[in-house]
Amino acid sequence: MKSLNTIRKNMAAILVLMCCAALTACTTPIQSTQPAQGSTTGNTSAIQFTDDDGREIKLDAPCSRIISLYSAHTENLYEIGAGEKLIGVYTSSIYPPEVTFLPTYDYKGDPEQIIAAQPDLVLILPLISRKAPDYIAQIERAGIPVVSLYPDDYDEFADYIGKLAALTGTEETAQQRLVDFYGAIGDVVAITEQVTDKKTVFMESTENELRTVTPYSMPGRAIVFSGGINLAVDAQPVAKGSAFASFGIEKVLENADNIDVYVSQRGAMNTGGNLMSISERDGFDTIKAIKENRVYLIADKIINSPTFRFQKGVAEMARFLYPDLMDGLSAYENDDAATRLGCAEIVLKALHLPIYTPPSSKYYETEQKGHTYGFFEDVHWNDVGFDAVETAVHGGYIDWEKASDGLEYFYPDRLVTREELAKTVFLVGNFSPTANTEVDDIDACEKPRIVQTLVDRGIFLLEDGNFNPKRTVTNNEILTALKATLANSVV
Secondary structure (H helix, E strand, C coil): HHHHHHHHHHHHHHHHHHHHHHHHHHCCCHHCCCCHHEEECCCCCCEHHHHHHCCCECCCCCCCEECCCCCHHHHHHHCCCHHHHHHEEEECCCCCHHHHHEEEECCCCHHHHHHHHHCCCEEECCHHHHCCCHHHHHHHCCCCCCEECCCCCCHHHHHHHHHHHHHHHHHHHHHHHHHHHHHHHHHHEEEECCCCCCEEEEEEEEEEHEEEEECCCCHHHHHHHCEEEECCCCCCCCCCCCCCEEECCHHHHHHHHHCCCEEEEEEECCCCCCCCHHHHCHHHHHHHHHHCCEEEEEEHHHCCCCCCCHHHHHHHHHHHHCCCHHHCCCCHHCCCEEEEEHHHHHHHHHHCCCCCCCCCCCCCHHHCCCCCCEEECCCCCCCCCHHHHHHHHCCCCCCCCCCCCEEECCCCCCCCHHHHHHHHHHHHCCCCCCCCCCCCHHHHCHHHHHHHHHHHHHCCCCEEEEEECCCEHHHHHHHHHHHHHHHHCCC
8 A cells, every 4th residue: 555655665764863872972854864965974063955946955063043934944943952943934924823023024024024033044945036136145144044844745754854953963853753654654555455345535624716735745744644535646736746636526427426525624725714714616516425414614724834743634534534433432431530531532433523723824923712722731743642622621521720820721631521422421411491390409500500501401310419510520421411412312
């Protein structure tokens, strides 16, 4: 299978690299992937390679004052442990959340602003060189090194990360992060390659002309990794090197009966509509995925951007295609005391919720009425449960707290009480009052109407006439309550 072979090839390259590193203590991912393009030399302080605009890059030492004018570079620098070296980012950069505290720069603005900041490296991509050649030339004339990088496809990702690592002196962290990255994708492949009834997916990249993605683009590869069949596998790019491919509404409707899952990529390139508006397009009611409510939105930042978050995009695509297989809950079928983090993970999987991402690059420009994405003091963006917590909180399923100093907390390790579970379950269902069962300790409940309704509906049983709102629950109790709610006829 090509997808699995690709992952194994990348993993093998990295493992060989790590073994070599142990022996020589002077290797980087650049050396293992494309040594012909140049890399760090035997002297680890010398950095030399050709960037994607054809510049011959020669630096004596890793950089420490970096301005990144591309959001993917910014994300990846944080992932490989070089985030503290950033002194400025592009205006649309919002991930990880701490970048929102950095000064922003725009290649459509005045280059003197960057020159005045005195960076020792400016990271761009070839698109910026084409759009703003004078801007870049002025920065270079000021003696500031400019490096242009962009991996044209998935297979160039490790080499691209290797160059970022060499520029920042973070080779060891980058190597481990790449191992984790390919391992996570390999885990998805290992599950989905067992599926015999493969699902056919159409991925909409732009509503305009109903374009799709090329088979070898990042989203195209994600469809393969997630065990899907790309309806547009023969689609040709709209231009050389483009990830977008022409397709058209006529071809989509011609294949209406074959489209099991319809995925629309959301972001700067495709902002048209929501799940409802997609379903209401002319003729779309004939598409199998529309009839079976198998339409999903996915953020382009996790599926079409050359970042480590692509592994999340692959996992999300697999969840769209095979929700029951990917969202198994067997790990929570136990009587262990349930934590708030565990509850968030159960809710995410049990309800098959798409992971939450901010809806636009302007998200942080507006003060949020509730929790602000990524601002929990006790759940960091690179924590394992980050997506589950953010999704559960933004969906309103689990509460959070703002301290007197204004900082936000989730308390992931705190145990879940019966009343907290009742609030979560109440939001999952659509309950209406029925009987009026007598609950002896109803006055001790913070939300008596919710407790009364759920007791009346049989979702919660009384314990010697009491609800016991402060008693903590087990993982099995959460699963039982959610199962009863989802099976309830009024949901």
